């Protein structure tokens with residue numbers, strides 16, 4: 640079951656400048672910064688009540704974030720939903736015709752297991768499923 644919007648992913652070119660901007664915008668400081676080598680991203684997290692903002696900067700040119708910014712510029716990159724059982728949700732969504740971008744859950748940031756759905760199968764929105772690693 641999807642329980643809530645876990646985070647909104649925003650692609651940025653310059654993490655230091657964007658951290659400063661979002662600190663002013665949200666009037667709070669980021670609570671963590673984490674590099675996810677497997678995704679070629681540096682992340683920075685802000686928590687606004689129960690919803691998080693995840694800033695993403697590409698750490699290498701092959702990164703999905705680098706390609707996204709090259710094509711579309713900075714902006715909202717994905718929406719992440721918290722799930723209580725990522726394997727069950729992946730199975731349910733695949734059966735419903737959504738395209739899974741990874742066949743097995745993979746390690747994400749902020750101690751999560753994640754799976755992405757191809758935006759072409761979800762009205763042009765890149766969706767991420769996140770389950771807390773137990």
Ligand SMILES: CC[C@H](C(=O)O)C(=O)SCCNC(=O)CCNC(=O)[C@H](O)C(C)(C)COP(=O)(O)OP(=O)(O)OC[C@H]1O[C@@H](n2cnc3c(N)ncnc32)[C@H](O)[C@@H]1OP(=O)(O)O
Pocket residue numbers: 648675678680682693695703704706707710715716717719740746747748749751753755757758759763764765767
């Ligand atoms: C996991 C760490 C962290 C976390 O929260 O834990 C993250 O969130 S990491 C986030 C970065 N990682 C990913 O996004 C992994 C999943 N993404 C992918 O596999 C690719 O980015 C993919 C498949 C969405 C697109 O890659 P591709 O090489 O196919 O790039 P194209 O430019 O050819 O895109 C194909 C098609 O999709 C459209 N597109 C691409 N990205 C997005 C997006 N973020 N939102 C909506 N649409 C997107 C792109 O425009 C192309 O459409 P077209 O009509 O052909 O222009």
Ligand SMILES: [Co+2]
Pocket residue numbers: 646648693717719767
């Ligand atoms: Co994310």
